[in-house]
Amino acid sequence: MTVDxxxxxxxxxxxxxxxxxxxxxxxxxxxxxxxxxxxxxxxxQEAVPAAAGQALxxxxxxxxxxxxxxxxxGKGGDLNRMIAEIHGKKSGCSRGWGGSMHLIDRSVGFVxxxxxxxxxxxxxxxxGLSIKLKKxxxxxxxxxxxxxxxxxxxxxxxxFAVVKQLPVLFICENNLYSVYSHLKVRQxxxxxxxxxxxGMGCSAVSGNGNDVAESYEKISTAVASIRNGNGPVFxxxxxxxxxxxxxxxxxxxxxxxxxxxxxxxxxxxxxxAFENKLLLDNVIDKSMIDELKSMTQALVDNAFELxxxxxxxxxxxNSVFKEVIR
Amino acid sequence: MSHSMTFSQAINDALSTAMHIDKNxxxxxxxxxxxxxxxxxxLGLQEKFGPERVFDMPCSENGMxxxxxxxxxxxxxxxxxxxxxxxxxxxxxxxxxxxxNWKYMFGGNGGSVPITIRLIIGRGWGQGPTHSQSLHxxxxxxxxxxxxxxxxxxxxxxxxxxxxxxxxxxxxLEHRWLHNHTEEVPEGDFRLxxxxxxxxxxxxxxxxxxxxxxxxxxxxAIDYLHKECNVNCDLIDLRSINPIDWKTIVDSVRxxxxxxxxxxxWETLSVAGEIIARCATECFDSFKCPPVRMALxxxxxxxxxxxxxxxxxxxxDVGQAIAKMLNIEISLEPLKQLRGINHDVPGxxxxxxx
Ligand SMILES: Cc1ncc(C[n+]2csc(CCOP(=O)(O)OP(=O)(O)O)c2C)c(N)n1
Ligand SMILES: [Mg+2]
Numbered sequence: 001m002t003v004d005x006x007x008x009x010x011x012x013x014x015x016x017x018x019x020x021x022x023x024x025x026x027x028x029x030x031x032x033x034x035x036x037x038x039x040x041x042x043x044x045q046e047a048v049p050a051a052a053g054q055a056l057x058x059x060x061x062x063x064x065x066x067x068x069x070x071x072x073x074g075k076g077g078d079l080n081r082m083i084a085e086i087h088g089k090k091s092g093c094s095r096g097w098g099g100s101m102h103l104i105d106r107s108v109g110f111v112x113x114x115x116x117x118x119x120x121x122x123x124x125x126x127x128g129l130s131i132k133l134k135k136x137x138x139x140x141x142x143x144x145x146x147x148x149x150x151x152x153x154x155x156x157x158x159x160f161a162v163v164k165q166l167p168v169l170f171i172c173e174n175n176l177y178s179v180y181s182h183l184k185v186r187q188x189x190x191x192x193x194x195x196x197x198x199g200m201g202c203s204a205v206s207g208n209g210n211d212v213a214e215s216y217e218k219i220s221t222a223v224a225s226i227r228n229g230n231g232p233v234f235x236x237x238x239x240x241x242x243x244x245x246x247x248x249x250x251x252x253x254x255x256x257x258x259x260x261x262x263x264x265x266x267x268x269x270x271x272x273a274f275e276n277k278l279l280l281d282n283v284i285d286k287s288m289i290d291e292l293k294s295m296t297q298a299l300v301d302n303a304f305e306l307x308x309x310x311x312x313x314x315x316x317x318n319s320v321f322k323e324v325i326r
Numbered sequence: 327m328s329h330s331m332t333f334s335q336a337i338n339d340a341l342s343t344a345m346h347i348d349k350n351x352x353x354x355x356x357x358x359x360x361x362x363x364x365x366x367x368x369l370g371l372q373e374k375f376g377p378e379r380v381f382d383m384p385c386s387e388n389g390m391x392x393x394x395x396x397x398x399x400x401x402x403x404x405x406x407x408x409x410x411x412x413x414x415x416x417x418x419x420x421x422x423x424x425x426x427n428w429k430y431m432f433g434g435n436g437g438s439v440p441i442t443i444r445l446i447i448g449r450g451w452g453q454g455p456t457h458s459q460s461l462h463x464x465x466x467x468x469x470x471x472x473x474x475x476x477x478x479x480x481x482x483x484x485x486x487x488x489x490x491x492x493x494x495x496x497x498x499l500e501h502r503w504l505h506n507h508t509e510e511v512p513e514g515d516f517r518l519x520x521x522x523x524x525x526x527x528x529x530x531x532x533x534x535x536x537x538x539x540x541x542x543x544x545x546x547a548i549d550y551l552h553k554e555c556n557v558n559c560d561l562i563d564l565r566s567i568n569p570i571d572w573k574t575i576v577d578s579v580r581x582x583x584x585x586x587x588x589x590x591x592w593e594t595l596s597v598a599g600e601i602i603a604r605c606a607t608e609c610f611d612s613f614k615c616p617p618v619r620m621a622l623x624x625x626x627x628x629x630x631x632x633x634x635x636x637x638x639x640x641x642x643d644v645g646q647a648i649a650k651m652l653n654i655e656i657s658l659e660p661l662k663q664l665r666g667i668n669h670d671v672p673g674x675x676x677x678x679x680x
Contacts, residue, residue, distance in 0.1 A: 029679075036631045036670060037452025038679040088452065088630025099452045099629030115456045116412065117385050150384035151416065178385055180360035186384040247679045254361040312632030 003213050005283050007054065011212050012278060014050035015271045016296045018042060018070045021079065022243075024300050025069075025086065029248035034308070035086045037099035038115075042070035044210075044242035047270035048173050049074035049143075051215035055223050056141055058108045061127045063120035064143040066101045067241075068113030071143050077105035083303040089310040096313045117178075118144065118151035121170075125157045128166035128232070139226050141169040147178030149193050150186055155200070158234070162201045165231035169222055170197075172236045173209055179245045180256035194236040202234050209237025210270040213277070240265035327513040334505040336479040337367040337444075340486035341405065343515055345375050348403065351490060352379045354390070355407030355444070364407050365446070365505050387413055391420035394441045395428070403440050403490055409680075411445040411499070412456050425495040426470035438493040442486070447501045447590065449539070449638070450670040451679055454629035460591040460622075462537070463600075465497045466568040472520060473567040475499040477541040479509045481565055484518030492520060499567075501539040501590065503672035523571035525578075529558025532584040532648055535575055535601055537564045540588040540620075540639070547644035550661055555654055567597055572604060579605050583614035584651050588644065589621035596621045615651050620644065631670040640665060 003011065022043040029035055042049065045067075053074025056062065064071040072082055078093065085092030086100045094102050101115035111127060114120050124142030131138045148154055149172065161168045172193055176183050187193070194206040203225070207218045215237060222233040242262070244251035252259045278284040331339065344351045353371055355364065359382055363369030372380040383390050387408065394404035408414040414421075421443075428439045448458040466473045472494050476482040482500070489496040526541065527534075527548050536544045541563045551557040560578045564570065579585050585605055589598035598619035605617065620639050628634055642661040649656050 037454060037629050038457065088632055092630075094629075096630030096633065097455075097626075097628045099454045101456070102454065102629070115454075116416075119456075147385040150386045152386065152388055153416070179357055180362065181357060181382045185382045256361055313628075313630055 003216055007216070008213070008278060008283050011050050011054055011216060012274055012284070013292060013296070014053055014074050015046040015212060015274065016292060017079070017299070018046040018049060018073050019271050020293075020296050020300045021073060021083075022069060024304065026243060026248035028304065035100070036088060037086065037101070038246050039086060039100040039248070040067040040246050041243050041248065042067055042241070044265065044269070045173055045175060045239045046070055047212035047274070048171060048209045048215050048237045048239060051212050051219050052141060052143075052171055055216055055219040056109070056139065060109050060138050060223075061124070061131075061140040062110050062143065063124040063127070063140075064103075064110075064113035065117070065120065065145060065148070066113070066115045067145065068103050068143070069100070072103045072105065072110050072113065075105070075110045076108040077103065077110045079299060080303045080306050081105065084307040084310050087307040087310070088312065089307050090313045091306075091310045118148040118153050121148060121154055122157040125161045125166060125168055128161060128168035129164065131167050132164065137227050139167050139169055139223055141171060144170065144172050145178065146172060146174040146176070146183055146193065147186065148172070149196075158197060158200055158202055158232070161232040165229070167226045167229075168232040169219070169226055170202075170232065170234040171219070172234065173239050174236055175239050175241045177241070177245070177257070180254075182256070192236065194234060197234040202232050203230075204234040204236065206236040206238070209239030210268045210273065212270055212274050239270075240268075242266065328510040329513065330508060331479060331511050332366075332505065333479040333482050333500070333507045334366040336483040336511045337486055337500065338369060338371070339511065340483040340490070341368065341371060342374065344403075344405070344487055344490045345371070345379065347515060348491075350401055351403045351405065352397070353405045353407070354381045354383050356383060356385060356413075357409060358382055358407060364409060365502070367444075367505075368407065387416040388420055391417035391443070392424060395420060395424050395439055398439050398441045399437050403442070405442045405444065405490055407444040409446055410448050410457050411461060412448075412459050414443065414445055421471070421495070422468055426468045428470075429494070430470060439495045440491075440493045442489045442496045442498055444498045444500060447499060447538070449501070449503055450634070450672065450676070452629040452631065452670070453627065455626040458627045462497075462499055462567050463591050463595060463597045466597055470494070471568065472496040473499065474520060474565065475538045475567050476565055477504060477507075477538055477563050479507050480511045481518060481524065483511050484516050485520065485565060487515065488517045488520050491517070496520070499538065503539050504542070506673065506675045507542075518565075521566045521569040521571060523565055523574045524563045525560060525574065526563050527559055527561035529560055530582055531558050532586060532651060533560045533562065533575070533578040533582045534586045534588065534644070534648070535562045535564065536588040537567065537597070538590050540590050543639065543641045544588055544644050546641035546664060547648060547661060550641070551645055551648055551656065555656055557648065557652060557654070559648065570601070572608075575601060576605060576608050580609050580612045583612050585613070585617040586644075586647055586651065587617070587619045588639070589619065591621060592624050593619060593621035594624050618647055618651060620647055635669050640669075
């Protein structure tokens with residue numbers, strides 16, 4: 001065991017929370033028809049968000065993407081307010097105005113996730129600039145997918161972060177796909193994203209994004225280096241989303257990827273792998289696992305119940321919008 | 327010969343026809359050859375025309391727009407598609423600084439930029455602030471761009487073919503809620519002229535000028551008012567937002583003296599506002615009552631379905647506006663019932679979430 005026991009348990013709990021939350025959304029999405037917004041699930045990709053949330057302090061900043069439930073929960077974002085947001089309810093973290101793709105919880109440093117690919121990358125770098133100007137030791141963490149590295153604004157942002165040696169941690173979860181498009185139709189085969197970024201003068205490391213302990217170590221090392229004033233770091237983690245790009249179903253049958261590929265990755269289930277490791281290392285026993293699982297599921301179920309009982313926001317009224325914007 | 331087909335099949339048919347006619351037509355965009363084929367509109371094209379002419383692209387909207395421009399300067403006619411208009415906002419630099427200005431800034435010696443950009447406008451199922459923006463007025467504002475926005479399947483085919491073979495850059499806007507509209511569509515190389523509106527209903531009481539999906543709501547309202555109280559309206563479906571068919575609009579207003587303009591975008595600085603301004607300058611004396619524009623209130627699209635309910639304008643709103651302009655009393659309950667409880671989906675065919 002490379003991480004200490006307390007950390008290991010927290011990593012495991014965070015992963016469980018993300019997994020149970022996503023799978024509960026999946027189970028209810030079509031049958032209840034109450035989560036009426038595009039929803040991108042992180043099932044299969046729990047390790048990196050859990051590890052980042054654990055390695056960062058709550059005053060560190062995070063910005064994220066359309067697939068942000070994990071990042072939000074990992075950072076300690078309020079579960080009930082996220083589930084309410086997906087239900088379009090009043091107590092949602094964005095008042096029901098934003099939905100699944102627009103999450104926020106500034107009380108834990110989660111500055112926002114948005115739905116335009118690469119849209120928050122420069123925002124995260126700007127947060128890094130503000131940290132430097134204010135001379136604090138915070139870190140700004142930017143989550144991005146593999147496809148976001150194809151946008152011009154990615155290069156512009158990394159370049160600036162390197163020029164100014166900003167305290168920015170870029171975490172790229174490379175899950176091989178952008179919607180139904182494999183990496184190989186979008187980027188040259190055999191060229192790693194991390195080494196390309198290294199070529200831009202940014203320190204870059206890659207790792208196994210389904211191994212939460214490894215992810216945690218790599219992120220912690222990067223965060224320490226950034227806090228010490230050594231400039232931005234880019235981390236690329238290999239991982240895989242289990243369910244369809246957007247929505248609750250499995251879609252391996254429609255032809256853009258194979259059932260075999262999915263099964264290979266499912267064998268590398270980050271939650272199960274870590275659970276087995278914890279058992280093997282005697283960090284935890286079966287009954288503790290069962291207890292943790294039922295506690296986590298109860299938390300998630302409660303969030304759905306609260307969301308269901310919550311009111312819808314008032315009928316849209318321009319004056320409310322103006323009051324917020326002003 | 328014609329065939330009954332959906333709007334999205336008509337788009338597919340137009341793309342296929344264009345690629346048959348001219349080997350210089352190419353199609354690309356995120357997901358173009360994927361199993362869903364951009365809501366069915368690009369299904370089968372790669373199989374038919376090969377991966378050199380039909381291909382997926384990196385998530386690089388601005389660069390890929392400039393690449394379309396470059397290819398078009400050497401005789402290629404690229405058709406680029408974005409699953410949401412909002413994603414294309416990353417490409418405003420190439421679109422406006424380059425594509426729109428190219429002809430002008432080289433004194434006409436730079437050749438033309440015959441690119442077509444298909445943009446899908448989202449609505450419903452919580453598309454929210456960044457997946458439903460209807461920004462046709464931005465594009466229509468810029469000299470050098472053409473903006474086309476069909477409502478029916480037949481128009482979609484005829485106008486897309488004309489857009490592809492037009493020598494100027496064309497923004498081709500498809501409202502997501504129209505993709506399932508079905509009608510008879512002519513076979514083969516069927517083209518409709520750009521810049522010509524279509525008169526879908528005729529009457530002398532009031533002129534309704536509309537665009538894209540709002541025309542569907544307008545038809546329900548106008549037919550209902552006709553049946554219930556023998557009100558007769560002209561319904562002008564713009565089809566082309568730049569250039570606008572001013573003659574058809576002004577002639578109609580001269581005839582009816584009453585103008586209601588429906589817009590899928592925000593109210594302030596809308597195309598609807600421009601149409602009213604133009605009619606005010608050209609036929610002010612014809613107006614029997616103040617003209618009305620009906621557009622979205624000036625705020626981003628909410629996500630929650632509780633909030634979109636009052637955000638979008640529907641047939642009942644159109645009916646109410648017409649009744650008010652004509653000073654008639656009528657119950658609009660049946661129009662209100664049209665959409666049923668799930669106001670945030672266009673029909674049962676729409677299987678969320680996208
Ligand atoms: C600028 C822009 N282009 C396209 C889209 C449509 N889109 C939404 S998510 C997505 C896939 C992005 O892939 P990646 O960054 O690898 O993240 P993943 O979905 O794999 O987590 C795309 C293309 C968008 N939202 N924004
Ligand atoms: Mg990806």
